[in-house]
Amino acid sequence: MRVGIGILGGGTVGGALAHRLLTEGEAVTSKTGLELEVRKIAVRDLAKGRPYPFPPDLLTDSPADVVNDPAVQLVVELMGGLEPAADLVMQAIEAGKPVVTANKELVAIRGDELIKKAEERGVSLLFEAAVGGAIPIIRPLSASLAGERISEVIGIVNGTTNFILTQMCESGARYEEALAEAQSLGYAEADPSADVSGSDAASKAAILASLAFGTWIASDRVHREGIDQLQPEDIAFAADLGYLPKLLAIASESEAGIGVRVHTTLIPTDHPLASVRGSQNAVYVKGPAVDELLFAGPGAGGDPTATAVLGDIIEAARELLAGAQVPPRVRFGSGRIRDFSDIDTSWYLRLEVVDEPGVLAQIATTIGANRVSIESMVQIGRGETATLLFITHPSPESDHQAAIVALRQLEVVRQVAAAMRVLTV
Amino acid sequence: MRVGIGILGGGTVGGALAHRLLTEGEAVTSKTGLELEVRKIAVRDLAKGRPYPFPPDLLTDSPADVVNDPAVQLVVELMGGLEPAADLVMQAIEAGKPVVTANKELVAIRGDELIKKAEERGVSLLFEAAVGGAIPIIRPLSASLAGERISEVIGIVNGTTNFILTQMCESGARYEEALAEAQSLGYAEADPSADVSGSDAASKAAILASLAFGTWIASDRVHREGIDQLQPEDIAFAADLGYLPKLLAIASESEAGIGVRVHTTLIPTDHPLASVRGSQNAVYVKGPAVDELLFAGPGAGGDPTATAVLGDIIEAARELLAGAQVPPRVRFGSGRIRDFSDIDTSWYLRLEVVDEPGVLAQIATTIGANRVSIESMVQIGRGETATLLFITHPSPESDHQAAIVALRQLEVVRQVAAAMRVLTV
Numbered sequence: 001m002r003v004g005i006g007i008l009g010g011g012t013v014g015g016a017l018a019h020r021l022l023t024e025g026e027a028v029t030s031k032t033g034l035e036l037e038v039r040k041i042a043v044r045d046l047a048k049g050r051p052y053p054f055p056p057d058l059l060t061d062s063p064a065d066v067v068n069d070p071a072v073q074l075v076v077e078l079m080g081g082l083e084p085a086a087d088l089v090m091q092a093i094e095a096g097k098p099v100v101t102a103n104k105e106l107v108a109i110r111g112d113e114l115i116k117k118a119e120e121r122g123v124s125l126l127f128e129a130a131v132g133g134a135i136p137i138i139r140p141l142s143a144s145l146a147g148e149r150i151s152e153v154i155g156i157v158n159g160t161t162n163f164i165l166t167q168m169c170e171s172g173a174r175y176e177e178a179l180a181e182a183q184s185l186g187y188a189e190a191d192p193s194a195d196v197s198g199s200d201a202a203s204k205a206a207i208l209a210s211l212a213f214g215t216w217i218a219s220d221r222v223h224r225e226g227i228d229q230l231q232p233e234d235i236a237f238a239a240d241l242g243y244l245p246k247l248l249a250i251a252s253e254s255e256a257g258i259g260v261r262v263h264t265t266l267i268p269t270d271h272p273l274a275s276v277r278g279s280q281n282a283v284y285v286k287g288p289a290v291d292e293l294l295f296a297g298p299g300a301g302g303d304p305t306a307t308a309v310l311g312d313i314i315e316a317a318r319e320l321l322a323g324a325q326v327p328p329r330v331r332f333g334s335g336r337i338r339d340f341s342d343i344d345t346s347w348y349l350r351l352e353v354v355d356e357p358g359v360l361a362q363i364a365t366t367i368g369a370n371r372v373s374i375e376s377m378v379q380i381g382r383g384e385t386a387t388l389l390f391i392t393h394p395s396p397e398s399d400h401q402a403a404i405v406a407l408r409q410l411e412v413v414r415q416v417a418a419a420m421r422v423l424t425v
Numbered sequence: 426m427r428v429g430i431g432i433l434g435g436g437t438v439g440g441a442l443a444h445r446l447l448t449e450g451e452a453v454t455s456k457t458g459l460e461l462e463v464r465k466i467a468v469r470d471l472a473k474g475r476p477y478p479f480p481p482d483l484l485t486d487s488p489a490d491v492v493n494d495p496a497v498q499l500v501v502e503l504m505g506g507l508e509p510a511a512d513l514v515m516q517a518i519e520a521g522k523p524v525v526t527a528n529k530e531l532v533a534i535r536g537d538e539l540i541k542k543a544e545e546r547g548v549s550l551l552f553e554a555a556v557g558g559a560i561p562i563i564r565p566l567s568a569s570l571a572g573e574r575i576s577e578v579i580g581i582v583n584g585t586t587n588f589i590l591t592q593m594c595e596s597g598a599r600y601e602e603a604l605a606e607a608q609s610l611g612y613a614e615a616d617p618s619a620d621v622s623g624s625d626a627a628s629k630a631a632i633l634a635s636l637a638f639g640t641w642i643a644s645d646r647v648h649r650e651g652i653d654q655l656q657p658e659d660i661a662f663a664a665d666l667g668y669l670p671k672l673l674a675i676a677s678e679s680e681a682g683i684g685v686r687v688h689t690t691l692i693p694t695d696h697p698l699a700s701v702r703g704s705q706n707a708v709y710v711k712g713p714a715v716d717e718l719l720f721a722g723p724g725a726g727g728d729p730t731a732t733a734v735l736g737d738i739i740e741a742a743r744e745l746l747a748g749a750q751v752p753p754r755v756r757f758g759s760g761r762i763r764d765f766s767d768i769d770t771s772w773y774l775r776l777e778v779v780d781e782p783g784v785l786a787q788i789a790t791t792i793g794a795n796r797v798s799i800e801s802m803v804q805i806g807r808g809e810t811a812t813l814l815f816i817t818h819p820s821p822e823s824d825h826q827a828a829i830v831a832l833r834q835l836e837v838v839r840q841v842a843a844a845m846r847v848l849t850v
Contacts, residue, residue, distance in 0.1 A: 001752070020572065020714075030639065031755065031758070032571055032754075033752070134714065134716075136561070136568075136570070139561075139568060139569055140561035140564070143564060143736055145736055146456060147445065147731075147736055147739060148732045214456040288728070289728035289731060290722060290729050291729065293720075293722035294719070294721040295719070295720055297719065298715065303713070304715050304716065306714060307569075307573045307712070307714045307715050308569065310572025310573075311569040311570055312569075314568065314571045314572060319747075321752050322750060323749050326747060327426070327747055328458055330457070331457060333455045333456070
């Protein structure tokens with residue numbers, strides 16, 4: 001049972017995948033009965049040196065040649081970016097060729113349309129590698145858990161920021177130092193903005209939420225904040241309170257609707273996600289029947305991602321060989337998507353205040369006047385000024401924002417020195 | 426797209442599943458487009474009261490009526506045990522009906538034959554719920570990771586024993602006390618032997634290993650030992666050395682072949698499996714490309730297991746509706762299965778010895794003469810007798826067994842008071 005494979009993109013993942021298919025094909029064949037034959041690979045620069053040299057007769061610098069080659073029955077898109085990837089994937093699907101992609105941006109922005117087109121043409125469109133690298137999470141969400149009413153998906157889905165946060169927590173490094181180290185080790189790019197701004201995580205959050213809740217959530221509906229405001233002092237104070245910071249993708253569904261957001265979040269040190277260190281990723285899923293599930297592993301890298309892509313290729317090849325129309329995996333309904341300002345959040349606040357009688361009463365009154373209630377308060381130090389740490393109970397984001405604005409206006413508050421959300425369980 | 430479902434078994438899982446299908450069908454339909462209609466349920470006793478009452482016209486006490494009903498297009502086997510389950514599943518497959526089962530015993534003993542028959546008839550045979558309850562692990566191993574050369578699968582796959590061990594570690598309870606507590610809470614059966622002997626875990630180990638390595642491993646090829654020899658003293662000593670005990674299913678493949686075993690094992694307290702507490706299950710997978718993956722969640726219970734079964738039903742129904750022959754998911758090759766005695770193990774040994782000069786030299790000589798080398802030694806207490814704790818380096822199981830026999834024959838060794846394997850990483 002032979003299937004001709006065309007690969008778009010000869011970068012880290014494309015290279016690792018082609019190498020695996022060319023050198024370990026037999027192992028796949030003995031395990032699955034499938035002969036996966038690489039027929040064409042589109043690369044940007046034919047002359048470029050590569051860690052795994054490809055047979056030159058397989059190479060082309062025209063991606064359209066891969067998609068249109070009649071010997072290519074299944075297209076693997078590993079170019080990244082929105083265009084021309086979206087066009088090429090659409091062409092492949094229209095030609096009745098199943099597509100496997102690792103492109104989170106493509107799926108997060110054009111997934112709805114591509115999934116519909118794939119359903120219409122009865123071909124597979126698989127994207128296990130788009131979230132969580134080697135961690136099987138897309139297939140579990142869309143198949144294994146298709147019968148569960150998932151209430152919450154919480155993920156550490158960006159390895160760069162998790163590496164930076166782990167460094168800050170474990171070595172006391174400042175944000176700039178930890179970022180520089182991540183860059184020197186190859187965990188962060190020269191321009192790290194897509195990672196540290198939460199934008200990469202927001203694409204992944206949108207994909208996870210869409211599959212978990214069966215409602216299409218475009219990535220621009222995801223509220224996003226990055227990690228660059230985090231200060232070492234707050235990591236130390238939070239540790240004393242039993243918390244540590246993670247950049248979390250949080251998607252939840254309640255009767256009020258679906259909320260999806262990415263921001264730095266303090267989580268209890270005994271939370272399952274607290275032990276996810278360095279560039280590791282993990283996704284936590286909660287539902288009434290399954291209670292809590294955790295999936296953890298390497299979230300990026302050529303070899304791990306190639307494994308996820310290869311798993312999808314095998315599944316798509318099986319379905320191709322079955323010869324029939326592939327029934328849809330997911331249907332998107334029309335769940336209500338909530339504004340971020342309506343969602344209940346809890347906060348950690350660090351206030352620098354004038355140390356005199358009656359100050360706490362004033363502050364507590366101001367917080368309460370904005371319908372926010374205080375779960376705990378600790379005073380650090382005494383003297384002319386004091387530091388107050390507050391953890392608040394869950395109440396709407398907008399009330400918290402109003403409370404912070406009001407606190408800034410109090411004369412006894414010298415500074416709202418830090419404000420960070422806390423995971424509400 | 427309507428699919429008629431027949432359920433064999435109205436127990437905990439069957440009841441939870443039928444209830445979900447009867448009351449939450451619409452949610453499944455909106456998410457997947459499938460109408461899953463329960464057409465018949467076979468129960469042992471029609472008169473029995475049930476937590477979720479079924480519509481009486483769906484009930485029968487003849488399982489064959491479910492399999493043979495022309496309105497039943499897909500059979501769900503939740504009776505457990507080998508017969509008549511195996512016969513009924515075989516009949517369903519022969520009639521071209523896809524089968525979903527949660528029956529680990531059935532899959533571990535007859536899986537090879539049933540999978541072949543399903544391939545021959547081009548129908549799905551799915552068993553996600555047979556291992557790890559709600560944790561998606563079967564589909565990740567057989568689909569997502571089909572392209573990975575997995576080297577190791579290590580699982581905590583029996584919730585009863587993990588509950589007992591957690592109690593012993595955290596409250597210092599003796600084995601008998603912890604077992605009694607597990608029984609009173611419903612985590613252990615009145616006759617707990619299948620769980621505490623490692624027999625349940627061995628079935629699951631056989632299934633995981635077969636899928637991970639693509640070689641059929643019947644459950645009688647799995648070496649098994651239970652948890653009933655564990656003493657509280659050794660839990661305390663191991664904790665001082667940085668270890669804790671878990672009943673592990675360990676499957677590994679190297680050039681020498683495949684080894685599969687279940688036994689109480691000391692693992693480092695910072696190992697990812699160390700934090701799996703109570704009745705939770707978890708499976709750890711290692712491979713050259715994916716490095717380490719961890720899957721964790723509830724390993725049993727009606728509702729979690731019903732979710733896994735429902736995920737399989739949805740997949741099988743999709744494939745049924747595609748209308749074509751279903752290509753095989755796994756092919757079993759002929760990997761070499763190693764004898765347990767050849768596998769490298771490490772040990773924790775507690776010896777009660779005469780406390781006099783030269784004793785350690787004698788013991789070390791005896792251990793070395795059996796080709797076992799010592800990684801560390803600690804002496805506890807002094808006086809007429811002393812306690813020596815050893816951790817050994819990995820070497821073949823048979824050499825360790827010979828060393829233990831030889832130690833027992835030394836006059837200076839009053840007692841080999843405890844001997845337990847340690848996870849070798």
